Amino acid sequence: MTDVPTLYQWAGGAEAFERLTERFYQKVLADDVVGPLFAHMDADHPRYVAMWLAEVFGGPARYSTxxxxxxxxxxxxxxxxxxxxxxxxWIDLLADAADEVGLPDDPEFRAAFMGYLEWGTRLARANSQPGATPPAEAPVPHWGWGVAPPYTPGS
Ligand code: HEM
Structure with a gap:
């Protein structure tokens, strides 16, 4: 299975994640529930989160470097x-943005993509609580297809 593309490649590469986060943060800023958390965000925030997601899904390690x-x-x-x-x-708006910018909507991609977001947002919430003591250092996680890679007849 060495020829299976990464989720990053399947999504459309760096440009696809940039389109995604650009649209996502437009929605975030207009939203009553999450908007106030991002009121002072850096104008480049969408680009940084795109770099993070690209690295997680198998793209270049630019957020790390x-x-x-x-x-x-x-x-x-x-x-x-x-x-x-x-x-x-946050997760609902990201799923909406993924639809709006045309990220692949096949079941395998969306299951893996949303699986990471479910995991990552729960960690972000837990780590953000007063008194939380998450590990100060860790690698950027790498997320793959899990149990359902793209189906190739006959493989
Ligand atoms: C998988 C889930 C998540 C990922 C991958 C993620 C990723 C990131 C990254 C990479 C940054 C730093 C960007 C930089 O380098 O400047 C950041 C900042 C931030 N995140 Fe998240 N995040 C997640 C979930 C959440 C959730 C659920 C919330 C709140 C509902 C949240 C709120 C924020 C805020 C408020 C900032 C700071 C924005 C600012 O610059 O003012 N994040 N996030």
Missing amino acids: ERGGYAHMLSHHLGRAITEPQRRR
Whole structure:
């Protein structure tokens, strides 16, 4: 199965993740539930999150080499006290943005993609609570197809 594309390749590469986060943060900023959390975000925030997602899904390790990796991402969530309704809205808006910018909608891709987001948002919420003590250093996670890679007849 060495010829199975990465989720990054399947999604359409760096440009696809940039389109996704551009649309996503337009929606976030217009949203009553999560918008206030992002009121002071850097104008380049969508691009940084696109770099993170690209690295997670098998693209180049640019968030690690250019933006400080896991420790830097974590520092942005610490103390934010993200609520469950905010976490859920974040993930719903990202799923909507994925549809709107035309990310692949095949079951295998979306299952893997949403699986990472479900996992990552739950960690972000937990790590953002007052008094949380997540590991200060860790690698950027790598997410793959899991149990359902693209189906190839006869393989
Ligand atoms: C899989 C889930 C998530 C990922 C991959 C993620 C990724 C990131 C990254 C990479 C940054 C730092 C960007 C930079 O380098 O400047 C960041 C910042 C931030 N994230 Fe998340 N995040 C996730 C979930 C969430 C959730 C659920 C919330 C809240 C509902 C949230 C709220 C924030 C906020 C408020 C910032 C700081 C924005 C600012 O610059 O003011 N994140 N996130």
